[in-house]
Amino acid sequence: MQRYFVAADQFTETQVRLTGEDAHHAARVMRMKPGDKFIVSDGAARTAIAEVKDASATLVEADIVEQLSMDSEPLWSVTIAQSLPKGDKMELVIQKGTEIGAYAFAPFQSERMIVQYDGKKEAKRLERWSKIAKEAAEQSHRNRVPVIEQVQSWRELMQGIKNYDLVLFCYEREGDAAHGKGIRTAVQEWILPSERSGKQTSPANIMLIVGPEGGFTDREAAEAETTGAVLVGLGKRILRTETAGIVGLTCLLYESGEMGGA
Ligand code: SAH
Numbered sequence: 001m002q003r004y005f006v007a008a009d010q011f012t013e014t015q016v017r018l019t020g021e022d023a024h025h026a027a028r029v030m031r032m033k034p035g036d037k038f039i040v041s042d043g044a045a046r047t048a049i050a051e052v053k054d055a056s057a058t059l060v061e062a063d064i065v066e067q068l069s070m071d072s073e074p075l076w077s078v079t080i081a082q083s084l085p086k087g088d089k090m091e092l093v094i095q096k097g098t099e100i101g102a103y104a105f106a107p108f109q110s111e112r113m114i115v116q117y118d119g120k121k122e123a124k125r126l127e128r129w130s131k132i133a134k135e136a137a138e139q140s141h142r143n144r145v146p147v148i149e150q151v152q153s154w155r156e157l158m159q160g161i162k163n164y165d166l167v168l169f170c171y172e173r174e175g176d177a178a179h180g181k182g183i184r185t186a187v188q189e190w191i192l193p194s195e196r197s198g199k200q201t202s203p204a205n206i207m208l209i210v211g212p213e214g215g216f217t218d219r220e221a222a223e224a225e226t227t228g229a230v231l232v233g234l235g236k237r238i239l240r241t242e243t244a245g246i247v248g249l250t251c252l253l254y255e256s257g258e259m260g261g262a
Contacts, residue, residue, distance in 0.1 A: 001049070002030055003039040003138045005145055008046075016040045016050045018060035027055040037065070043137075043145045073143050076204045076256045077103035079164070080245040081157060083110040083212035084117060089242040090125075091132050094148065096246045098136035101253050104147040105129070106207070108157045112214030122151055154220070157209070161228045165204040166190050168252070169229040170211065170244050171221050180233035183251040190230075200256045208252065210245045 004026070010017045018026050018040075026032045032052050040062075041047040047069075050062035080097050082090065084107050094105055109117055129148045137145045152160070161167050168186055188196055195201060209229060211220075225231055234247055253259055 001037060001039050002026070002032075003041065003141055005041050005043045005134055005138060008042045008044075011040060011042050011046065011048075012064075014064050016048075016062050016064060018062070019058065023055075023060045024057050026052075026060045027057045032060065038062070039068070039141075040064075041143060043143075047143055071143055072141055074101040074103075074253055074256065074258045075200055075202075076206055076252065076258070078249055078252055079104040079106050079149075079205070079207045080249060081106040081108055081207050081209040082245055083108055083113055083210065083216075083241070084115050084151065085212060085241045086115045090129065092242050093245050094129050094132050094146075095136045097249055098133050098142065098146050099140040100246065100249050101142075101258060102146050102249055103205075104149060105133070106149040106152060106157070106160075108152040108154065110154055110212055110220060111217050113212040114214055115212075117151065119151075126150070158223060158227050161207070161224075163205070164207045167207045167209065167224075167229040168232045168248065169209045169216075169221065169224045170234055170248055171231045172211075172215060172233070172238050173221070181231065183232050183234070183248065184255060186230045186232050187252070187255045206252060208245060208248045210241060210248065213241050 004018055004022045006016060006018065026038065032055050034052050034054065036052045037049055039047065040050045048064045049066040049068060051065045052060060052062045054061045080093060080102050082093055082105060084090065090107060097105060126148055133146045133148055168183065192202065209224065221231060234244060239247060
């Protein structure tokens, strides 16, 4: 069933209104007619099934026919902190990360970043990235749309480390199994001993920091480590910057028991 995220004021106990691009999508792309159903969510606590009463390209009115309590959100809230990559790679990270279950995305600047950061274009890009997150959240049946944070400086990123329960810094030099720490070990050393094997029951805020195409400098890795991040490797192969966050997120959610199964 198609899913739409709407602002809380469009969504009462009994009715919902789709407007703008959502109305266009429902009426024109999905060709919804009276009697057709869709899932609606306010992006936070409420999700319901709605039945179309009237559909036009600018306004779709529907009745709420069933409240849903299904929660598809992971127990661990993982923020992918991504050093700004070239071209439209950030869009890929946001789209795939949202499907997998990322909580938020935090773009930041670092020393070996290849792309020229343009503050003037930022508002437009954030708008585009938020739209990609919303569409991916709808498509993948998320209960909430991941937050896209403002682009941060390296200093701001370091200052934010203290706000997380665990910060993992993906460093390709740690990829060698003989010398580096992997995500599993980092997680095992951090979680409560009572939860080390078996199902995770405690929510957590985790940040996964990924470097740019040019990688991190030794100085950056050292600073992140002294600030409280754990350096981790993702295997012996060097992943592209847009691959590393997706893989790291998947490994983390797997460790939390999130990726299916009992
Ligand atoms: N330019 C570097 C590679 C950068 S890869 C080089 O050629 O050596 C881009 C980012 O992805 C890295 O900064 C790191 O954060 C992450 N990454 C890629 N492969 C990784 C691995 N095997 N282990 C940990 N992090 C990795």
